[in-house]
Amino acid sequence: MTAESLSPPARIAIVGAAVVIVLAGIRAAAPLLGPFLVAVFFAMITAPVMTWLTRRGVPPVLAAGTVVVALIGLLVGVLAFLGVAFTGFIRSLPQYQASLEGQAAGLADYGIDPGTFTVWDYIDQGYVIQQVAGLARQVGSITFDIFIVFVGIGFLLLEAPRLTAALARRLGPENSLYRHFSQSGRILIDYVVVRTKVNLITGVGTGLFLTLLGVDFAVLWGFVAFVLSYVPYIGLVAAAIPPTLLAFIEYGPAGAVAVIAAVALIDAAAENLVLPRMAGRELNLSPFVVLFSVILWGLVLGAVGVFLAIPLTIAVKLFLESWEETRWIGEMMGNGGRRE
Template structure:
């Protein structure tokens, strides 16, 4: 049966069933997909650096070696920072608990007395925030084997990329138009990963400097947390803000916590609205609703790692849908309304 002869409800049913089966299948092999996806995106981030070395006359193998050494240096440095901060944080947890108890006791006379203890709720919230931070750090440190696999896979991808131009010229031939179309579409993913990484780095450095100037404990750790959580759309900023706010509350009181909130909010606003282009609406043509829903979808499939790469994975899905005439309408539904209106206006102008 030809797919073009199917009715619209039948197509919707088929596509929905396929999407559900694909979702369940990916969830079942999520432990395999996580290192694969992270290797691919690590490759996208570091491939331009390899090409830069090659343009400077450095041989391909040597270029890849230099980039991988740099990659390993970043991973090792991050692991050392995490381990050192986790050790110090675990030693200070009892002191923080005492400070939480002191704060709760000081405001207990102003808390309403209802059917449950507001004091216990506040205490549990503080404990929960520190436990979440500790689990994130512990999880990152325990992912050693996965990180090694990511480094190895990224190395092979970069080695292949160093020789791709020669092979492409020999093997593509009449498929050059299709290759050009794919390259143009995939450039969106590369641009996103590079821009997101650069702006997250600036935001993390700015946050770390702010917290260092404010005398907040583990300022470098929270700056790194801001860098990582910057990949999580909409929610990452708020999750990363909680730990340093609590430490500022312990050290300086409510004014200190408010100061940290205001400071990191200004930094985040500068990064997202000034330094980082409006990718969801302009560069990537993704609807903000799709971006937000993708966060939950990929988190369901891949766990916490899915939240970090939800947007680039959604871009890949959009690229795949755009590659076929039958599914191109789905890709258009994923675009922001402003993009579709602008495209319609341009088409109208071209027709006139």
């Protein structure tokens, strides 16, 4: 029996089953694939720096080492900032607990009778401590994964020219799959640049508003908004929760509503006005595809999948557009935008 002899529904069912099997295999291999995909992502976006250094006479090994050391320095700096900021926040928690219970009691002014309600009665502090302890136990595993990522970045940067040349010889420079592969690095870099610019607007705007409002740790929450905005739609919502609670503690319901409204306006302006003007046609994915990809890759790969959802979806889109039979699926994943 050949593929042509199968009815269209049968072929769709077979392809769907194959996709499910592949995704199940990826999920089972997520502990191994996660660090590898992160290494590939950073190797692709830092490849131009590697090329720039080698063209100026820097030996490839030294150039790759320089890129890796720079990434390590960036990571250490971010972790140091977060460590100092979160330490100050945790030390302030007892003060916030008393203020929060006072604000909850003040809800009677808005027609809400809290009675004997105390917020902390509904928070299982034992569960929170258990989760923190579990995270601390995973530090060793996380450290090992980070080590694997940086080693992988170094080797991928060194091997990239050879791998590209081998693919060119095997597929041919005119092959659509090779052309899409060679374009993927540029498209990924475009995505990172555009997404970072938009996130800067979101993070700086959120931080400035919280500073003007007088919310504690405004710089921290602005930075968290910047980082989590790499997760479309969902990330900024999660980033807005802590400053909203702090605004409620410090200024009551009016402060919380002000934060929610400001973050929503900043996000709407960044995502609907700034992003479409910056993004090229290749980066314009359907909003449904974006949201679905975040959920899908998050279920398959966990936290790595959430942050790499858009790059992975762009890769899938380019892969589908490499063949005439599947090109229509890749085109449907876009939103019909054109490069300006």
